[in-house]
Amino acid sequence: MKKENKFKLSLQAILTDLLFWIYIFGCVSFLINHWFEKPIPSSFVVIFGVAVGLISFILGLSVARKVFLPTIRTAKKWYKSFWGWSVFLILLITFVVGWNLVEVDLYKLFTKFQNAGGIMSGIFNPNMDILIICLTALAETIYLALLATVFAIPLAFILSFFAARNLMPRTFLGNTVYIIVRTIATVFRSIEAIVWAIIFSVWVGIGPFAGMLALMIHSIASLTKLYSEQIENIDPGPVEAIKATGASTLQIWIFGVVPQIISPYLAFTIYRWDINVRMATIVGFVGGGGIGLLLLQQQQLLRWQNVGIIIWLIAAVVWIMDMVSAKVREKLQEM
């Protein structure tokens, strides 16, 4: 092993051990506060964590030693499995803290069913009178998902070429473009569509247009990523062959790259529309219009029979979309 490499590994190991034990003591202090209402100062947590972490690392007993520096001889005898016990401890304590944070209450789950009686009976007695209104809202949802997908396709298609490592030359310009497109796509994708919907419902007002914009942004980002990964997986042979004929860069892309990606692109796009229809419902909840917004309103008015019909309609659409998109993708595979 190289020297600096070992130094780096040791540093990672020490930091891991310190965080490991600070976390354990942090959990312990939370539980003490939760059960006995005795607040523990955070300085205590840090001091104890650092102390135990350091000692176990120096003695060669720690988890991080086992993970990062397995070649280093660890101590023998009973305490040699100390790392195993600490892993057990951290899992146990995480579970206990989780149980308390989430307020798991099995008693409520098994005894308070009658509270859900209203919604349950609503589901089984849906109000057919508002069917037309619901279908209108549903159409809004489906069309907004469709438009979001259709608008996203050309942009993502073009961007994906600039986000594909194998197409961008390793020059300063090529690297810069690649990194910028990649980073923007990653950042935009990591922001949930629901957050975009909140932003756009303020920007253009509550309604399907806000939902469409939210889904579009999210679709562009995630299709760019999926598409560009597809480009990175193409067979480089034909691209090289087209290049060798004296073709220009654009011709190389159109004749060497596009034919290889067109059918996976279609599959991804249909899959995306499928996802967008589902998300359009959720996005509606926060101001994106469509059936989601209607569902939210009826739920707040406690009109359970209206909620019932909406739930049935959403389920039907999701089911049909799922089936259609699976079928189409299957057909594309055969192409």
Added chain:
Amino acid sequence: MKSMIELKNLHKVYATGTHALKGIDLEVNEGEFCILLGLSGSGKSTLLRCLNRLIEPTSGDIIIDGMDVVAAKGKKLRHIRRKIAMIFQQFNLIKNLSSLTNVLTGKLGYSSLVHSLTFSQHKDDVKTALENLRRVGLKEFAEKKTRNLSGGQQQRVAIARALMQNPKVILADEPVASLDPATADSVMRYLGELNKSDKMTVICSLHFLSLARKYGTRVVALKDGKIVFDGTPKEIDEKKFKEIYGEDAEEVEIR
């Protein structure tokens, strides 16, 4: 005789540090059928790919048909490339396009973007492409997707694509290495014919001495990035063979 290809002190060092070509000096005349021999890793593919700049040579000169290949950039480089066709071991066709479209891509170097997007509308291009397919005996396969063709047929489509370029030079990198002996011979025969009747200069790397003897007018052997033999196929006796392939090698004949 006119010199077609001229290499002077050509070096290639890969980013990994591999010194794949160590000062290649070579002159190939118009109309020669030059076979490249050498063990795996000796630098045959690297040399062929330097000739049309699919790989950037590290230093040295490449002159093809009087044009400076190393100095060429952009449009100039593309104009040089269209005169140098390349045939690959893996055929490198676009598998989900028809044979005809694949052959038409050979014309890309001569076409504007708009022209190339409407290839199928240009009667003369299609006619030339069909004529080239007929030359390699595949006229009735024009509309077939190349995915459904056999290896030998795919390589013939690739030859038709090369013909589309109307090239002066054909570079072939192990064109028959993934074919059975009989098919290999028929593909080599097409290359031989282009060399003889169309006066195209061919540089072709091979692994089989029998094919080299049958089709080559000249053999150049590489070892560790250097030329270790340059002569006629007849001159390769057992001693020369061992020099090229190492002491333990035995000549295995296929055919």
